[in-house]
Amino acid sequence: MNTLTAHTNTLAERVLAHDSDRSLVAITGAPGCGKSTLASELARRLNAQGRKAIVVPMDGFHLDNTILEARGLRPRKGAPETFDAPGFLRLVRALKTGDEVFAPSFDRTRDLAIAGSVAVPAAARVVIVEGNYLMFDEAPWAELAGLWDLAVRVNVPMPELRARLIHRWLSLNYSSAVATRRAEGNDIPNAQRVLDHALPCDIELNGEPTRKH
Numbered sequence: 158m159n160t161l162t163a164h165t166n167t168l169a170e171r172v173l174a175h176d177s178d179r180s181l182v183a184i185t186g187a188p189g190c191g192k193s194t195l196a197s198e199l200a201r202r203l204n205a206q207g208r209k210a211i212v213v214p215m216d217g218f219h220l221d222n223t224i225l226e227a228r229g230l231r232p233r234k235g236a237p238e239t240f241d242a243p244g245f246l247r248l249v250r251a252l253k254t255g256d257e258v259f260a261p262s263f264d265r266t267r268d269l270a271i272a273g274s275v276a277v278p279a280a281a282r283v284v285i286v287e288g289n290y291l292m293f294d295e296a297p298w299a300e301l302a303g304l305w306d307l308a309v310r311v312n313v314p315m316p317e318l319r320a321r322l323i324h325r326w327l328s329l330n331y332s333s334a335v336a337t338r339r340a341e342g343n344d345i346p347n348a349q350r351v352l353d354h355a356l357p358c359d360i361e362l363n364g365e366p367t368r369k370h
Contacts, residue, residue: 161191161194161195161198164195164311164362165195165198165199165202167360167362168182168195168199168307168309168360169199169202169203169206171307171360172199172203172208172210172283172307173203173206173208175306175307177282177306178255178282179252179253179254179255179281179282179283179284180282180283180284180306180307181249181252181253181284181286181304181305181306181307182199182283182284182285182286182305182306182307182308182309183286183287183288183291183292183301183305183307183308183309183358184196184199184285184286184287184291184309184311185287185288185289185290185291185292185293185308185309185310185311185351185358186289186310186311186312186313186351187289187313187318187347187348187349187351187352188235188289188318188322188344188347188348188351189313189318189321189322189325189344189348190311190312190313190318190321191311191313192287192288192289192311193212193214193287195287195311195362196212196214196285196287197212199285200212200283200285203283208282208283209278209280209281209282209283210281210282210283210284210285211275211277211278211281211283211284211285212275212285212286212287213248213252213260213275213277213284213285213286213287214262214263214275214286214287214288215240215245215286215287215288215289215290215291216262216263216265216270216288217260217261217262217263217270217271217274217275218240218241218242218244218245218248218261218270219234219235219239219240219241219263219269219270220239220240220241221269221270222234222268222269225239232342232343233343234343235289235343235344235347236343236346236347236350237290237293237295237298237350240290242290242297242298243297246297246300246301248260249286249301249304250304252277252284252286253304255279256279257276257277257278257279258277259273259275259276259277260273260274260275260277261273261274261275262274262275265329266329286305289347289351290351291305291308292305292308292310292355292356292357292358293351293354293355293356294354294355294356295354299356302356307359307360308356308358308359308360309358309359309360309361309362310355310358310360310361310362311362312361312362312363315345315348315349315352318345318348319340319341319345322340322344322345322348323336323337323340324336325340325344326339326340
């Protein structure tokens with residue numbers, strides 16, 4: 158059994174044991190730890206077992222590059238202060254109501270957020286939110302901690318995170334030198350900040366959830 162399957166089994170069992178009209182599951186951790194992969198696989202498993210689930214990414218709340226440039230924050234894109242944190246908090250509170258909600262997503266290739274691209278129907282009983290700062294001990298992010306029905310952190314050693322973050326830029330056709338510079342100049346400091354200001358989660362998963370082949 159691979160790591161992804163084991164993690165998915167653990168979370169699906171926990172979620173299915175909680176019978177609610179709307180459960181909010183947070184999957185958090187440093188950038189590059191495999192949150193998106195795990196969230197997607199968990200949603201697939203829950204839907205296959207009759208519990209309607211959908212994934213909402215925190216990355217849809219990236220501030221636009223024009224705003225970041227005006228504030229001198231473009232080189233720090235991905236840091237907590239480069240997101241619309243109050244807007245994200247409003248979204249999570251709206252998700253708890255159980256009503257239909259529309260959320261943005263993030264197109265990594267085009268490096269921009271797409272408004273209203275994720276529909277969360279009222280019938281969705283499980284909303285899986287994934288992002289770096291869901292259990293993060295800095296204002297206003299820390300207000301999120303009390304909103305989750307289940308908070309999950311994926312823990313991956315920093316050397317593995319570094320390799321994965323560099324590969325992320327390589328996959329976008331950047332040279333090895335540029336990919337390494339981008340990862341070490343911004344992504345890796347962001348990852349360390351997530352680790353240094355982590356709030357305790359209900360479940361701690363160790364090891365990167367690798368994709369199935």
